[in-house]
Amino acid sequence: MRTINTDIVVRTVRDMCINANLYLAEDMENKLKNAADNEDGVLGKQILDQLIENLRIAGEEKIPICQDTGMAVFFVNIGQDLHIEGISLTDAINEGVRQGYKEGYLRKSVVGDPLLRVNTGDNTPAIVHYDIVPGDKLEITIAPKGFGSENMSKVYMLKPSDGEEGVKAAVLDAVKNAGPNACPPLVVGVGLGGDFELAAKMAKKALTRDVNSHSSHEHIAKIEKELLEEINNTGIGPGGLGGKITALAVNIESYATHIAGMPLAVNMCCHVNRHVTKIL
C-alpha cells in the first residue's frame, strides 16, 4: 500500500491557496479575453478591459486578483489504496490554509461563529468535501470562494412536472436576481437532482470544471448551451452595466433523484472563478 505523509499535504495546500488567488486558470483567463473581444456594450467592454489589466497586475505584482480571497473550499478524492500518515488529513489541510493565507498576504475572511462574528485570524476552518475513489492517489482541488457571489446563490426544490423549462426558468431567475451584485460576467454552477444538500454540493463542484467543458449527458449539455445563450440575452452585462457577456459558462452537474422531486441548486461565481487541482 502506498503511503504519504501529511507534511506534503500541508505544503501543497499552502502553495495552492497562494497560486489560486494570484493567477487565474488559463481556461478562465482566455474566456475573459475572448469576452472582451466580443463585448459590444460600451461600459461592459470598458469593465472587461479593466478585468484583464487587473489579472496582469495581480500576476506581476503578486497582489491578489480580488480582495475577497474567499473561504477555502476543498474537494478531496482519497484513493482507497492510499495510506496517509502524520496528523489528521483535515488538520493538515487547515494548517496549509493557515500558512498559505499568512505567507501569501491573503485576506482572513472567516469568523468563528455566524452570530458572534469574531474573525479567526487565519482563514480557518476550511470547508472540505471528501470522496473515496479507486486508486492510491490523493487529489486535492481548492476553490477559494468569495461571498459577493455566494450570497446570490439559491436552492429550489422543483417538482418533477416543472421539467426542463422549470430548470431554465429557475436558473434565469437566480441570475436576474443576482444582477450586478455577484460581479458578472458570471460562471453559473448548477446542481440538478440528488437531494437538498447534494444539489448544493454539485453546484459548487460544477464551478471547478474547465470553463469550456460540457456535461457528458447530451440533454444536459444542451441545456447548458441554451441557458448560457438565454442568460447572455438578458443584457445585464459586465458589472451589471449593460452588455452581452453576462455569463462565461453554465456548468451543470446532475445525479439521480427521488420520484417525488427535482432539487436544483444555483451557485453563483464571479469572473474570478478560482480553482487549482493537485494530485499527490
Added chain:
Amino acid sequence: MNKHIKVPFSKDELTDLNAGDYVYISGTVYSARDAAHKRMYDTILSSEYKDENGKVLYEKGVLPIDLTDNVLYYLGPTPARDGQVIGSAGPTTSSRMDKYTPLLLEKGLNGMIGKGKRSEQVIKSIVDNKAVYFAAVGGAGALLSKCIKQSEVIAYDDLGTEAIRKMTVEDFPAIVVIDSNGNNLYETAINNYFCSLNCLE
C-alpha cells in the same frame, strides 16, 4: 460623461453628478464595511464603544470620523506586502450596508463607493440627504489598489481587514450609479445597452 472629481465634496458639488457619469475620484476616502458599519450605527443609536479592557473609546453618538461631506469606500483589503501601500482593494457588495446607510447619510455622509444594488430606503435617503452612490469594478482589486496612494488604519483596529482606514486616492475609477435625484443606472443600463444596439447604423 467622464469627470474628474475631488473628495470630500459639498452637496452643491455632488449634485452635478449624474447616473452614468464615469468619474475619476481624487482626495480622501474612508474604508468601512460590515462590522465597522454596525459599530458606527450602534454607537450613534444606543451605546458607547469600549475596548476589551472596558475603557470607553467612543461615547454614545461620537464616531471615530466626522462623516460630514465625506465618502465611504466599502472595502476590506488584503494585507500589504513590504513596499506596498495596500493589498488588493476592490469594492464589496453594498446591499449589506443598506440597514445602516440612511442613518449615516443623516449624519452628513455624502458619498459611497461599492458595487451592486441598493434598497428603496437607501435610494430615498440618498435623495432626501442629497448624496451619491458610486460603483467600482468588482473583482479588480489589484488594479484599483494602484489608485490608493496612502492608507492608514485610524479606528476599529481590532476588526482587522474591516477596520476604518483613511486613504488618499488618485484618479480612482468609478461610475455614478445613483445620483442625488435618485436616477439609478442599474435600472436603465440594460435598456441603454439594447437601445445602443438598435441605434447602430
